[in-house]
Amino acid sequence: MKEIYFIVQNIKAGSTLLRAHQIQEVLLNQYNLYSQVIDINMISQLKEKKNCIFIWIGPIGYKYISSLSQSNINILDIVDKYLYNKEIVEESINNNIYQIIIVNNSFMKNYFKKNTNFNGYIYVIYHHWDPRLSLTTTKTEDKLIFGYMGSIKSLLHTDNFLHYKKLIRQYPIIFFDTELGIDVTEKVINNNINYSITYNTNNIPKNLNFNCDINIRDPNTDISKFKTTAKLSTAAALGHNIITTMDESIKDILSLDYPFILENSEFETVKNMFELIINDYNNEKILWNKGLNILKNVKIKLSLDTIINEYHNLINIVN
Numbered sequence: 001m002k003e004i005y006f007i008v009q010n011i012k013a014g015s016t017l018l019r020a021h022q023i024q025e026v027l028l029n030q031y032n033l034y035s036q037v038i039d040i041n042m043i044s045q046l047k048e049k050k051n052c053i054f055i056w057i058g059p060i061g062y063k064y065i066s067s068l069s070q071s072n073i074n075i076l077d078i079v080d081k082y083l084y085n086k087e088i089v090e091e092s093i094n095n096n097i098y099q100i101i102i103v104n105n106s107f108m109k110n111y112f113k114k115n116t117n118f119n120g121y122i123y124v125i126y127h128h129w130d131p132r133l134s135l136t137t138t139k140t141e142d143k144l145i146f147g148y149m150g151s152i153k154s155l156l157h158t159d160n161f162l163h164y165k166k167l168i169r170q171y172p173i174i175f176f177d178t179e180l181g182i183d184v185t186e187k188v189i190n191n192n193i194n195y196s197i198t199y200n201t202n203n204i205p206k207n208l209n210f211n212c213d214i215n216i217r218d219p220n221t222d223i224s225k226f227k228t229t230a231k232l233s234t235a236a237a238l239g240h241n242i243i244t245t246m247d248e249s250i251k252d253i254l255s256l257d258y259p260f261i262l263e264n265s266e267f268e269t270v271k272n273m274f275e276l277i278i279n280d281y282n283n284e285k286i287l288w289n290k291g292l293n294i295l296k297n298v299k300i301k302l303s304l305d306t307i308i309n310e311y312h313n314l315i316n317i318v319n
Contacts, residue, residue, distance in 0.1 A: 129237035147210025
């Protein structure tokens with residue numbers, strides 16, 4: 001079997017933890033596949049490696065692959081980096097420097113097939129939920145509380161949460177920054193989110209004070225088309241419900257009878273959904289319980305135990 005190396009830009013980033021370290025550990029422990037995570041600054045360690053599998057987390061391989069042995073299999077795991085590195089990704093794909101591309105959903109797979117000259121294999125792997133979330137306890141005292149988890153600073157440049165400035169004036173919403181690992185609700189309310197980021201590897205909360213997650217994006221944008229299942233998988237892992245637009249990754253996973261899918265991303269539609277959930281939760285919780293039951297299956301589909309099978313299948317293809 002070939003040795004496997006996950007090559008990462010930032011050893012402390014969240015994508016490194018989930019898409020490199022966690023995958024690497026399970027491949028080693030469950031399948032006895034030799035694998036290692038390598039910081040890009042230590043790329044010299046791979047100069048003499050031959051007949052190996054290199055999995056590049058994000059589009060960083062374009063600078064280095066030509067200087068490494070051509071006997072290796074190079075795999076690009078795009079994660080959510082395409083949005084911010086389109087030219088680099090497309091040039092690398094068109095030049096076929098990778099033999100395999102890991103994408104986030106079926107739309108991406110078809111998109112790259114139709115719009116690039118890529119000759120290799122395109123493989124869909126959904127974003128699993130962080131196993132550390134199994135230790136997180138939700139404490140809301142049987143109250144409905146909305147919350148948003150993610151890179152809060154990214155709201156400055158990416159519309160991952162449409163209308164949040166309006167919504168926080170009408171509904172109590174908790175904001176948890178998964179890069180810092182802290183509650184930053186006050187900063188969001190005070191419009192003070194342009195703060196510096198120091199990645200915290202202990203970024204998963206022990207306790208959360210909300211039980212309904214939020215994922216609202218314009219379905220016509222690249223953000224909706226190319227993002228991962230991270231928001232959905234996190235909500236499912238926590239035993240929460242989620243208000244969500246029908247992103248391309250969501251389409252692949254979430255059944256259409258889930259009760260809290262937004263028909264569109266217009267503010268009135270979003271507001272009406274908030275009111276629907278509030279009314280349902282404060283009465284018989286018919287829709288609430290239906291949603292939770294549907295997400296139990298999503299939790300299984302997007303668990304690391306399930307997703308690791310996709311990695312194993314992919315590795316078998318190239319071994």
